[in-house]
Amino acid sequence: MLNLDVNGRRVTVPKASTLLSAIRAAGFDVPTLCHHEAVEPYGACRLCVVEVRERGRSKTRVVTACNYPARAGLQVETESEAVLETRREVLDLLLARCPGSEVIRGLAAEAGLHRSSFPPDRNRDDCILCGLCVRICEKLGFSAIGMAGRGAHREVAAPLKEAPPDCVGCGSCARVCPTDNISLVDRDGMRSIWGRDFELVRCASCGRAYITREYQASRVEGSGLPAEHFELCDECSRARLAKTMFAHMALGPDAREEASDD
Amino acid sequence: MTKLLTVSPARCIGCRTCEVACAFRHLEDGVPGRSRVQVRAVGRDVWVPLLCLQCEEAACVKACPVFALWRSSTTGAIDVQPERCVRCNACVPACPFGNMSVESADKAVIKCDVCGGDPACARFCPTRALEYIEV
Structure with a gap:
């Protein structure tokens, strides 16, 4: 364990903690877009900037909290002038990149920015290149998408910019994307994502579609659970549980029969 | 000393107070559809409150x-x-009892967490159909 000060408040965190977790343990917060506990810190969005002063030093530095190690005696400021200035600058750039993103606009407005001081890029989508989708996909073991291109041409893409053969259509990338930039459409029992169409498994009882065949097969294999576990939707599983509980309740044999007839 | 959230369907009157209590306790927005306990009708005038069984x-x-x-x-x-x-x-269909839900504002799955040891549903249940008791 080690001690450090966040906005003047003493906090004790385990060794090998990040500054971000120390800040949160102290009861403060900083905005993040690319951070996710399931994957390693990445430091891409730069919104979690904080000002730190190492023990015995007089100079301070502005660092990203998500991938900076918490060290004993560190003094951290999350709302200092340097922090707010840097964060506003980052948001100014993000706002120019994706002027249409509601999340970015909201964060910018909180920082007092209502329009970017840079010329806005109207032809781009809302991707901020944080790579969270890529990292989550890799974590799940599929690595269906990756980063392509360099500099201004950098983008998230599937290999050769074709429909990704390793994608199972789980949809995690779309749901974790901080700017909701990845299109996932479920319609008529099909899921469209990354230019691919997946057949959705239909609930054996009600016919509702809820998971792709590929992701179902992957989770059956990965979890060791019998395949039957994925054959009913949550609604129908719940109805089955209700019936089972009802049948076992002390209501007499008539009621039990009624329950099993449904 | 283990405490368990027990369900006695025979005592449930289908008032759905538990759903509202749960929805408010979890700060979602009080929408009963986002509750982690769901009251289901089985047959006529028979109700079963359903929530996570915290399987071994x-x-x-x-x-x-x-x-x-x-x-x-x-x-x-x-x-x-x-x-x-x-x-x-993946956990949503995997639960054989349908007790995982995706009806949260941040898209993360939600389930019963016995409110950290003070379940609101049991506290507000007027007929003790839901009880948090030592076993």
């Missing part, structure tokens, strides 16, 4: 590819770690 060998825990679900050492309930959840939703 839980299918949700096995189905999760990123270990975002684990058993709390304080309550014994299986807790979702929303900051770890990657929203793949």
Whole structure:
């Protein structure tokens, strides 16, 4: 364990903690877009900037909290002038990149920015290149998408910019994307994502579609659970549980029969 | 000393107070559809409140590819770690009792966490159909 000060408040965190977790343990917060506990810190969005002063030093530095190690005696400021200035600058750039993103606009407005001081890029989508989708996909073991291109041409893409053969259509990338930039459409029992169409498994009882065949097969294999576990939707599983509980309740044999007839 | 959230369907009158109590306790917005306890009608005038059974060998825990679900050492309930959840939703169909839900504002799955040891549903249940008792 080690001690450090966040906005003047003493906090004790385990060794090998990040500054971000120390800040949160102290009861403060900083905005993040690319951070996710399931994957390693990445430091891409730069919104979690904080000002730190190492023990015995007089100079301070502005660092990203998500991938900076918490060290004993560190003094951290999350709302200092340097922090707010840097964060506003980052948001100014993000706002120019994706002027249409509601999340970015909201964060910018909180920082007092209502329009970017840079010329806005109207032809781009809302991707901020944080790579969270890529990292989550890799974590799940599929690595269906990756980063392509360099500099201004950098983008998230599937290999050769074709429909990704390793994608199972789980949809995690779309749901974790901080700017909701990845299109996932479920319609008529099909899921469209990354230019691919997946057949959705239909609930054996009600016919509702809820998971792709590929992701179902992957989770059956990965979890060791019998395949039957994925054959009913949550609604129908719940109805089955209700019936089972009802049948076992002390209501007499008539009621039990009624329950099993449904 | 273990405490369990028990369900006695014979005492349930279908008032759905538990759903509202749960929805408000979890700060979602009080929408009963986002409650972690769901009252279902079985046959005529018979109601069963349904919530997570906190299984010994839980299918949700096995189905999760990123270990975002684990058993709390304080309550014994299986807790979702929303900051770890990657929203793949594998646990939703995997639960044989349908007690995982995706009806949350941040798309993370939600489930009963016995309110950290003071379940609102049991506290507000007027007929003790839901009870949090020592076993």
